[in-house]
Amino acid sequence: MTTCNLRRLTSRSATEEAIVAALDGDGAVIIEDLAKGALANDVTEQLSPWFNDTPPGDGLFFGRRTVRFGGVITKSTASHQMCLHPLVLSAVEKILLRSCTSIQLNLSQAISIGAGEPEQILHGDDEMWMAPRNGTEYMINAMWALTDFTKENGATRIVPGSHKGPVRRMVDESELTYAEMPAGSVVLWCGSAMHGGGANTTKTNRSGVVMSYSLGWLRQAENQYLVAPPDVARTMPARLRDLIGYQIHEPNLGHFEGQDPRLLFEDGALARPLPFRDHLPQSAKEELIAYYSQVAAE
Ligand SMILES: O=C(O)CCC(=O)C(=O)O
Ligand SMILES: [Fe+2]
Incomplete structure (x- = not known):
């Protein structure tokens, strides 16, 4: 398998074409400083009660020194700017609409990797669906950095090019890239790309928010209708309601009494x-x- 480093775009150089080319070519891409102004701080502030009160996870995969919670879109209105970022959404759609008529939000999740957390096992996020890939890309994830991501504090480990190959848990260190990036940046990866959280060998947390998008006809990892029942969804931007799943996927999927x-x-x-x-x-x-x-x- 050929290896390569991830392409690194900036908020100035990033275009839909460049993002799509990088995702198709490498399976992942970093866009530095895409969050405008104080967005990363605003999201951190709105989520701080949950970062403070949520106990660490329980399980080898999700990590025992990692605080993780879902429903970010209902806990932080500022996070809508991440979830609905026009450039990210249009690039994600360009790829996923090859295999569906509308995309959906698979989950919105905050992840704060604490001191001493070991590396997460390498995985493809699309392993949750028991379906052969046959070249279909089922999902694309966007991890927005709320703190700086460094190799030492647990920056996401990614195997560039692995989206074109089988699931592989063990790779040579030379095949790995660490998604090091300043707070306010975003790393996108394909559901088929081997990756995992990094080990945090520092004393401070590495925090980020994942906005995960998938083909509109799949089961969502996070039950979006419980995250945002109709009365909650009603208060949200229409585009976000669509992503949650309050829309039809053609043909005839997701209707209510035969209606959109x-x-x-x-x-x-x-x-x-x-x-x-x-x-x-x-x-x-x-x-x-x-x-x-x-x-x-x-
Ligand atoms: O925290 C990270 O950097 C990645 C987490 C991840 O890949 C996952 O939980 O599926
Ligand atoms: Fe993952």
């Missing part, structure tokens, strides 16, 4: 029974029209 769940947020739209309707991509509509005109002609 977006109707939930239009006053009175679901007040009385409505005709059950098709939610189809254009190609399927055309196929149906052709089929029924043929049947009518016979």
